Amino acid sequence: MGRTSTHEIRVELEGAADSDQEELEALTLELRQHLMEFDVERAELARGTVAPEGTKVAAAVTVGALIVTVGVPLLPKMLDVIKAWIGNRPVRTATVTIGADSIEVAALSSSDQRRLIDAFIASHESSSQNDTSL
Secondary structure, three states, X not given: OOOOOEEEEEEEEEEOOXXXXXXXXXHHHHHHHHHHHOOOOEEEEEEOOOOOOOOXXXXXXXXXXXXXXXXXXXXXXXXXXXHHHHOOOOEEEEEEEEOOEEEEEEOOOOHHHHHHHHHHHHHHHHHHHOOOOO
């Protein structure tokens, strides 16, 4: 039985103009829980490269960021889940990054954004099909 290809994805939330770090942290944890229910392989808080003032380096996380591992077939649905989740929260956008490619997902999507999301997904579906690693 073959193993499904996966992507490690960085998801960064941008809060509303009046959001503070505490609210953004709570929203990040809420999105993480929501994604875990969606059947991703892994969703963890992203570790920061620079520790915020007053924290230990080993404990530093990037507020508003997750690292998600998801099977390639679930990528389109995961992006739709994130888009729908943003719609009911004080979050402006979620930046989804795979490797060097990023796309901003917003709650209110135009047909242009839908085409961009579809092209983003297609480029990563085809690159995983060309991947020969197991």
